[in-house]
Amino acid sequence: MTETMEIEQERHVLVIFPHPDDEAFGVSGTIAIHTERKTPVTYACLTLGEMGRNLGNPPFATRESLPDIRKAELQKAADAIGIQDLRMMGLRDKTLEFEDDQKMMDLVTNLINELDPSLVISFYPEYSVHPDHEATARAVVRAVRAMDAEKRPKLHCVAFANNTLEEIGAADIRYDIRHVYDKKMEAMKAHISQTIWMLKELETSVAAEGSELHDRFNYEHFWTYTFDEKDKVTDIKS
Amino acid sequence: MEPILPEKVQELINKFAGDEVYLHMETTNGAYASHFNEKFFSAGAYIRNAKLTYEHGKIVGDGPFRVGLKLTIGWVYAEGLTHYGFDEDGHLLMAGHDFDGKLAVALQMGTTPFK
Numbered sequence: 446m447t448e449t450m451e452i453e454q455e456r457h458v459l460v461i462f463p464h465p466d467d468e469a470f471g472v473s474g475t476i477a478i479h480t481e482r483k484t485p486v487t488y489a490c491l492t493l494g495e496m497g498r499n500l501g502n503p504p505f506a507t508r509e510s511l512p513d514i515r516k517a518e519l520q521k522a523a524d525a526i527g528i529q530d531l532r533m534m535g536l537r538d539k540t541l542e543f544e545d546d547q548k549m550m551d552l553v554t555n556l557i558n559e560l561d562p563s564l565v566i567s568f569y570p571e572y573s574v575h576p577d578h579e580a581t582a583r584a585v586v587r588a589v590r591a592m593d594a595e596k597r598p599k600l601h602c603v604a605f606a607n608n609t610l611e612e613i614g615a616a617d618i619r620y621d622i623r624h625v626y627d628k629k630m631e632a633m634k635a636h637i638s639q640t641i642w643m644l645k646e647l648e649t650s651v652a653a654e655g656s657e658l659h660d661r662f663n664y665e666h667f668w669t670y671t672f673d674e675k676d677k678v679t680d681i682k683s
Numbered sequence: 684m685e686p687i688l689p690e691k692v693q694e695l696i697n698k699f700a701g702d703e704v705y706l707h708m709e710t711t712n713g714a715y716a717s718h719f720n721e722k723f724f725s726a727g728a729y730i731r732n733a734k735l736t737y738e739h740g741k742i743v744g745d746g747p748f749r750v751g752l753k754l755t756i757g758w759v760y761a762e763g764l765t766h767y768g769f770d771e772d773g774h775l776l777m778a779g780h781d782f783d784g785k786l787a788v789a790l791q792m793g794t795t796p797f798k
Binding site: 496498499500501502503504507508509510539574575576577606607642 | 684686707709711713714715718721729765766768770771774776778780781782783784785786787789791797798
């Protein structure tokens with residue numbers, strides 16, 4: 446197991462993900478640590494996860510009622526980890542890769558210009574599986590890359606594609622979040638329509654120290670994005 | 684939503700026949716299907732607020748059910764439907780929920796656009 450490191454003190458943290466619950470799975474412990482220090486955290490959630498498939502059988506929701514349910518869950522999760530600036534950006538689940546790329550990039554640029562974050566957290570392009578994750582990651586990379594190098598915030602990315610380790614290696618950042626475990630668990634429970642299956646599995650296997658699921662609730666990992674030969678995101682085609 | 688009662692759903696389908704309706708249809712394996720199983724070929728389709736008129740429609744099968752709508756010069760159909768209900772705007776919602784409670788297919792219609 447690799448060493449963990451201390452979380453740096455930030456001026457402002459900007460978190461950008463496409464779906465309610467993306468923040469809970471990967472980074473809610475890290476966010477909770479920042480908010481406990483009174484560091485301002487803005488979470489821009491691009492969609493309401495309208496296309497979620499977990500509707501139950503018998504169903505507890507419909508395709509049309511799911512967005513309101515997930516909106517309420519998102520607010521509850523944000524409260525659980527102390528996010529005071531939650532922004533729902535009004536895009537639609539599973540459509541982000543078809544949006545105008547410039548509009549996606551501008552959305553990120555505008556947030557950065559307004560908030561002047563010292564750290565941006567999002568997904569790692571090419572290694573984040575869901576097409577919405579990838580479209581979000583590309584927009585974030587393009588927006589940060591367009592800035593003067595000395596003015597760029599740090600960019601910490603979440604990657605979980607099956608080929609991540611062999612292609613870009615292990616995460617360079619590993620945080621011990623065990624002291625905010627309860628808050629992370631509360632954020633996960635807030636998204637109950639999405640997480641109930643995983644939480645059930647967790648209950649039965651939580652004792653299995655070293656298991657992937659156990660690790661996920663005790664450590665969080667990021668890959669620092671660097672604007673060098675590793676940066677494979679293309680410019681927007683005009 | 685309730686398990687489909689074919690007689691009831693047939694009545695509802697008849698009610699919309701000949702009217703201009705807004706239609707939502709989707710089918711999906713989920714965006715993570717090929718992540719969890721790399722041998723899985725993921726496919727799906729989605730259309731929201733297509734405006735059309737059907738001459739007649741039918742629900743058939745013993746459950747899960749199939750619904751087909753005959754258009755003047757075309758067709759709409761969906762299979763795997765298990766449940767039906769309405770949203771707050773009175774749209775007819777039909778959906779197919781798999782054994783794990785995940786939505787696999789949806790066919791919805793009404794005389795006003797979906798949000």
